[in-house]
Amino acid sequence: MAGPWTFTLICGLLVTTLVQATLSPPAVLNLGPEVIKEKLIQELKDHDAISILQQLPLFNALLKEPAGGIPLLGSLVNSILSYIIWLKVTSASILQPQVQPSARGQELVVKVPLDMVSGFNTPLVKTIVKIHMETEVQAIIQVESSRQGPTRLILSDCFNSQGSLRISLLDKLSFLVNSLANKVISFLVPALPELVKSQLCPVMEMAFKDMYADFLHLVKEPVALGFDHLEFDLLSSAIKNNVIQLNLNAKLLDSQGKVTNWFNDSIASQTVPTLDSAPFSFIVRHDVVDSAVGVLLPPEELAVLLDYVLPELARRLKSSIKVISEKAADQMGPTQIVKILTQDTPKLLLSEGNAKVAQLIMLEVFATNEVRRPFFTIGIEASSEAQFFTKDDRLMLNLNEISSDRIQLMNSGIGLFNPELLKDIVTEILFSVLLPNENGKLRSGVPITIVKALGFEAATWSLTKDALVLTPTSS
Template sequence: MAGPWTFTLLCGLLATTLIQATLSPTAVLILGPKVIKDKLTQELKDHNATSILQRLPLLGAIREQPAGGIPVLGSLVNTVLKYIIWLKVTTANILQLQVKPSANDQEMLVKIPLDMVAGFNTPLVKTIVEFHMETEAQAIVRMDTSASGPTRLVLSDCATSHESLRIQLLHKFSFLVNALAKELMNLLVPALPNLVKNQLCPVIEASFNDMYADLLQLVKVPISLSTDRLEFDLLSPAIKGDTIQLYLGAKLLDSQGKVTKWFNNSAASLAVPSLDNAPFSFIVGQDVVKAAVAAMLPPEEFIVLLDSVFPEIARRLKSSIGLINEKAADNLGSTQIVKILTQDTPEFFTDRGHARVAQLIVLEVFASSEALRPQFTLGIEASSEAQFYTKGDELILNLNNISSDRIQLMNSGIGWFQPDVLKNVITEIILSVLLPNQNGKLRSGVPVSVVKALGFEAAESSLTKDGLVLTPASLWKPSSTVSL
């Protein structure tokens, strides 16, 4: 019968499973095979993988190769080695990596082609005898769900098979030398795969681990939003076909580094569009985009001497007020003031590839700069078309046009009136005063460091019903070419 401790453990595991099952990310970074290949290639270069291939102890591996208890084989090894002064890899290259889906779900196959030229010296000939060796290391990237820590991606089962090994003599020599070279190459067929597994596979594994650590650091780089900043954290990784998907949570921090909002669990499931051959895709949910827009457009107050800055609009305002109250219109002096206050934070909406920003505005009209009370106060529900575009690796939002969707008279010192009478001129004031100021704040853009960090110079954006998608520009070019 299970004891209390077992019951407690099972409850804890069940709770964890339920939390993971209901977890919905607020952002997803999808890395396609090209990015995975380029990043892993760079890590192999940083880990001096080709130098390790050049230092493979070929001669020692042949000497240690068991003869299987057959005296003939032992005699053959000794006979061959008697004529070998030295044997080593002279040149080595790691060719273009391949990333393939695995037959098993949540796994990915990485193929690493190896190209080497080895040479040996023998008293039978004065020149170095060279032969070409081709083989392929294969490894599996899988999910590690061990209880020792959070789920992560690991590289395992690294090996090379005899079937992928090709060895051929580069130049023909005398019959005796050719026969010696052939026997030597036969001895390398079982020895080389073991060398690759023991010498190179640990380097491949370390390279992948460093690549994965770099990716996790990359997603955590803060994104500046005026005085606030947005930070992402990994919720869990996943493997889908030949792509790596990093499911992310997010948090918004103020200028003091205090978290003001968490986005670890989205209210709605975030649809993840396919890569469509793009090297990577960064999908950010609508709730995060909304918070970012709000952080860049905090509530503000604008005061304008209308007659001095926009005299033609001041004239039209006076004419419109005259239709309501002639005396109030006559009281408008050259120092008349329009005060605009944006309330709360703007609302952000996406629908069928289009976005809008809605905001509440309070507008007050003062007859002069000396007036203590406004002639009237209006509450305005305004909205603008929101257009995202990119400049290099910066994402920029621009508000196009503005409409006064609803105007309400909040108070009036010139008598009650229907505020729609002023709709055209009020919309023009907001368009001339508020929109340029807000676009000025948005024009600095939001740097998206993931673009250049993954090797691309520019990005492009698109909208879905769930949020914002960033991919490399359609005419993308890698910022650097990595070769080994």
């Protein structure tokens, strides 16, 4: 009997939402410049980039084909370097990178400023002569297509920025030493950029590969949904202005690891919400969130001895039934049972900034716990406000209030009657019995490890008509 009624709810309440749930990929992780910079800096530290800069073979670089390989100038260089006992980098630091879109589009330009101090020792003076060296390494990040798998990001080029090199003497000493230092600086000007490129660019490439691998590992981390879980995987990579966009597919798996639902790329496409000033955003399409809620709230049957649990509601229910049939009301004893059966899984309805959960519910009233046939069966199209919030590292969902949007008499053993007569008491029973039960199942929440993994303490969720959007909470 519930078939046409179910179809009415799906077509009537949800058609607009389902048509609008057309965000192309099931999920999108947008990574802004702040996240890219912090992760790249960390990877460079992990790859000992500072140590590599401090070990730059400056002296050997000057000895190797000095002054462009011109023999006469080469002899001059060797003569000057004979006054140098040693020459090396004494301190180095990597300053805050800049992440910018390329003028060619679909590329990122990452500029990594380097600040170094080198020193040389000479018999001409007892102190170390210090030279300040500044330069900048540029890395180009591109999207690479592959026949074997999804598009991926690569570091396609690495070089010294033109015009970024600045070398100067830190302390002025005697005329002779200053003259020697200026000669050394003039030799470093052509040597240092090539030296930095040859020594640091391979490290930059490894650091970027590991950073990208970390991002992919992060999105592939299973999301627990009770005994089931949700998994994401890379669908494609893209660069939009100065943002890395990872488009993801998704699948639901049960406790045995069996896939119960695949989420494919939608045919229609809508604009993914922009980052604006947020460091990152994780956007989960409506149908994925809807299925996750369905996993947490599976169909079930609740049987309640109403007189024992909620005696006031039992009294009011009896009074309401008495209006319909005094004979039926007189048969209701202290073991009267109310059965609530949720039909199928609930449906999540999204709009800008708001969410509702729609449910199909069957409610039956039995005079005592010994009878097998109910007085009647009522079908209810109910809805509740769905409130998303975060707590610690978990996404929480709570259902507030509940309304009986449509009520229908499915069958009756006490004669035909208008079910609207019971609407108020039925709504209160659902509020007092069903809602606490469902919120209890939602109480554990869903882990969102992505927030802390990207270096943030807390997150904020927002809703569009198509998706649920996670962004870090501003400090």
